[in-house]
Amino acid sequence: AQRVTQPEKLLSVFKGAPVELKCNYSYSGSPELFWYVQYSRQRLQLLLRHISRESIKGFTADLNKGETSFHLKKPFAQEEDSAMYYCALSKSSASKIIFGSGTRLSIRP
Amino acid sequence: ETGVTQSPTHLIKTRGQQVTLRCSSQSGHNTVSWYQQALGQGPQFIFQYYREEENGRGNFPPRFSGLQFPNYSSELNVNALELDDSALYLCASSEDRATSIEQFFGPGTRLTVL
Numbered sequence: 001a002q003r004v005t006q007p008e009k010l011l012s013v014f015k016g017a018p019v020e021l022k023c024n025y026s027y028s029g030s031p032e033l034f035w036y037v038q039y040s041r042q043r044l045q046l047l048l049r050h051i052s053r054e055s056i057k058g059f060t061a062d063l064n065k066g067e068t069s070f071h072l073k074k075p076f077a078q079e080e081d082s083a084m085y086y087c088a089l090s091k092s093s094a095s096k097i098i099f100g101s102g103t104r105l106s107i108r109p
Numbered sequence: 110e111t112g113v114t115q116s117p118t119h120l121i122k123t124r125g126q127q128v129t130l131r132c133s134s135q136s137g138h139n140t141v142s143w144y145q146q147a148l149g150q151g152p153q154f155i156f157q158y159y160r161e162e163e164n165g166r167g168n169f170p171p172r173f174s175g176l177q178f179p180n181y182s183s184e185l186n187v188n189a190l191e192l193d194d195s196a197l198y199l200c201a202s203s204e205d206r207a208t209s210i211e212q213f214f215g216p217g218t219r220l221t222v223l
Binding site for chain 1: 149216
């Protein structure tokens with residue numbers, strides 16, 4: 001079955017602390033993995049995808065095929081990082097996207 | 110460049126009624142996908158339209174149906190509404206179904222079924 005699991009509903013860290021949002025997936029084949037973010041009162045938007053291997057807003061995510069994980073990391077959290085984060089996968093990014101249930105990240109001052 | 114727009118922003122219906130939600134895709138995009146996001150959950154794929162034809166469907170009953178028009182805008186229709194249909198309905202558009210292109214999401218329509 002195709003599934004994305006985000007075990008934490010809420011993650012609260014202090015400003016300046018490291019952040020790691022966990023994501024595990026199950027998929028037969030080689031999916032594309034993404035992280036989407038939704039800031040307060042804004043629409044869902046793509047944060048990063050594994051094929052780009054980019055760092056966006058200081059966030060990185062490494063695809064670990066052995067552990068079927070795609071954890072999102074940032075070394076130093078900022079208050080503006082507070083948002084809802086969704087891990088997702090698809091066959092290609094123009095195909096249907098399977099989302100996890102999301103993790104709310106709260107950065108404390 | 111105009112982003113994805115959806116209408117209405119929110120609406121309230123009663124059980125058994127029918128509803129139509131609308132989505133205008135981003136300029137130049139020919140693919141539209143619809144998602145249902147229940148409270149506290151991630152979006153769930155309903156179906157996708159590519160050049161006016163359905164191109165993939167999620168695990169939703171036939172009372173969820175859709176259309177895509179020649180200008181690539183789209184409608185989602187839900188018949189015989191049930192209480193569990195209460196959710197945020199998201200539309201996403203992309204440029205081409207075959208290539209690795211980002212999907213852009215609209216702001217959503219909040220549907221409440223009483």
